[in-house]
Amino acid sequence: MLRLLFVLINMISISLMNVFMGSDVTLVMNAPTTISAGTEFDIEIVLKKGSLDGFARFQQQLPLGLTAQLVESSLGDFSFADQKVKLIWLKIPSEKEIKFTYRVKVDERLKGDFKLDGNFSYIVDNERKVVSVESKSVSITPSTRIDPNLIVDINEFQNIIPVQAPVSLLASNVRCIRQTPAPTGEANDLMVKLLVNKANTEKFAKIEEDIPAGFNAEAIDAKDAIFTFKDQKVKFLWMNLPPDPRFVVSYRLIPIDGQGDVTVKISGKFSYIINEATRVIDIIQKDIDLSNLDPKNLDGILASTMTSASFSEGQLSSSFTQTGADGGIEIPIRYEEIKDKPKKAVKSEPNMLPYMLEPEKGVYYRVQVAAGHKPINIKKYFLRYNISHEVRTEKHEGWYKYSIGSFNEYREARDFRMMIWNTTKVNDAFVSAYNNGRRITVQEALMITNQQWYR
Numbered sequence: 001m002l003r004l005l006f007v008l009i010n011m012i013s014i015s016l017m018n019v020f021m022g023s024d025v026t027l028v029m030n031a032p033t034t035i036s037a038g039t040e041f042d043i044e045i046v047l048k049k050g051s052l053d054g055f056a057r058f059q060q061q062l063p064l065g066l067t068a069q070l071v072e073s074s075l076g077d078f079s080f081a082d083q084k085v086k087l088i089w090l091k092i093p094s095e096k097e098i099k100f101t102y103r104v105k106v107d108e109r110l111k112g113d114f115k116l117d118g119n120f121s122y123i124v125d126n127e128r129k130v131v132s133v134e135s136k137s138v139s140i141t142p143s144t145r146i147d148p149n150l151i152v153d154i155n156e157f158q159n160i161i162p163v164q165a166p167v168s169l170l171a172s173n174v175r176c177i178r179q180t181p182a183p184t185g186e187a188n189d190l191m192v193k194l195l196v197n198k199a200n201t202e203k204f205a206k207i208e209e210d211i212p213a214g215f216n217a218e219a220i221d222a223k224d225a226i227f228t229f230k231d232q233k234v235k236f237l238w239m240n241l242p243p244d245p246r247f248v249v250s251y252r253l254i255p256i257d258g259q260g261d262v263t264v265k266i267s268g269k270f271s272y273i274i275n276e277a278t279r280v281i282d283i284i285q286k287d288i289d290l291s292n293l294d295p296k297n298l299d300g301i302l303a304s305t306m307t308s309a310s311f312s313e314g315q316l317s318s319s320f321t322q323t324g325a326d327g328g329i330e331i332p333i334r335y336e337e338i339k340d341k342p343k344k345a346v347k348s349e350p351n352m353l354p355y356m357l358e359p360e361k362g363v364y365y366r367v368q369v370a371a372g373h374k375p376i377n378i379k380k381y382f383l384r385y386n387i388s389h390e391v392r393t394e395k396h397e398g399w400y401k402y403s404i405g406s407f408n409e410y411r412e413a414r415d416f417r418m419m420i421w422n423t424t425k426v427n428d429a430f431v432s433a434y435n436n437g438r439r440i441t442v443q444e445a446l447m448i449t450n451q452q453w454y455r
Helices: 002-023 154-160 167-171 295-303 378-385 410-423 442-449
Strands: 026-030 034-036 040-048 056-061 066-072 077-081 084-089 097-106 110-116 119-124 127-132 136-141 175-179 190-197 203-210 215-221 226-230 233-240 246-255 267-274 277-282 284-286 363-372 392-396 399-407 430-435 438-440
Touching: 026 127, 040 056, 066 077, 110 154, 119 442, 175 267, 175 295, 190 203, 190 295, 215 226, 363 378, 363 410, 363 442, 399 410, 410 430, 410 442, 430 442, 438 442
Parallel strands: 034 136, 175 284
Antiparallel strands: 026 040, 040 097, 056 084, 056 119, 066 097, 077 084, 110 136, 119 127, 175 190, 190 246, 203 233, 203 267, 215 246, 226 233, 267 277, 363 399, 363 430, 392 399, 430 438
16 A cells, blocks of 8 residues: 555656646747738747756748848847748756747738747757747738739748749859958968858858868858868868858968968869759859958849859769758769650669668767768768768658767767768768657757767
8 A cells, every 4th residue: 555655656746747847838929910011020939948958949930921030039049941930049048937039021912811830849858848839810911012913812922932943043043252362461371251142042051172282271250160171172061051141251271381372273162952952063263352241242243253153053962961960971863864864664772671770779879971862772882982880871851861880979979970081081971869769969969968069
């Protein structure tokens, strides 16, 4: 009888603890119920989080025709991409109640009703918890400033405006322009600045520049890119491009002998993803001044390159990295292999079963080296990249993702990744994280295990 009573008390205490950790997290959304097309309005989220700390994320999906920008993040990392508003905290502020605000702009062509909702997710005892905000209906009053024939209901607008424009339209506006290297004023160092006009691209981009022998390079302003310098190659690598439609990155060229050369020649390419295919354009060098970031000045610079930009339709890079969710070497179907060729009998696909990744217990890390949409012959493929370790694959978000190793400590995985960079032909490998076989972000894994992040 006493034993049963003890079990019941223990169950009640666990239940109460779970209720306390989950139910005291609440969200309240403050937003107007009526707005005018062509105007802006603020959305304020009030989060009562109690004693919650650690990793957390707020996410809200906005319909097409609405865009968002940050007003107040409460120390969260704000982003707006693919119509998703996201705020991410590696360690959420300690206050029991926090507020964050973002401003939404409404396309002038819209009218009609739509709903706003959202959810807040966090981790308790290695489990993801989700709290949803109460949905709110918002009505758009049509604009009186434009032709009524151009006005469309917001729900119809979702079908009229394609989520992805044709590759040719998106790619034609992507530009990367290098300012002619100039002295920095320190010793004989040279400053290299690059202007990126990203158009509609959002993720997985890379700048790669070949610099002459006799120089080292170091980043000055990487705009949140991973910067590397190896074998006379400078690389800027983004998992997610900066939110600005155009931005400038820079690096310093340092002459090894201290002398330098003001006429140094650099060649480079800008790679990016459009419609799940890698596109590559040449970086154009011009005698321009990128210290003036006035939009009109940048517009003029970009306009001057419209006829000179080099874009290779269907050009794919076998070493281009899709980091974060889709990283490592991309394994593409090459454009020239399928263009204008008659259809052939479909070959049987490789048997991937012996190479599938099996789940492990707890939190662990692997190093991802490649990703592709089609299965490959793993044994043969990775020999060309000098990878002798056992490669395993998994299906994730429509990709076959290939990884090696298994580590309980992030630092060990980081060091192994560095070893892969230095000893194989894969210089864009990255660390991926798992919890009981399920992919999570590295930040989530670090928070769960109380480990530190290392460069």
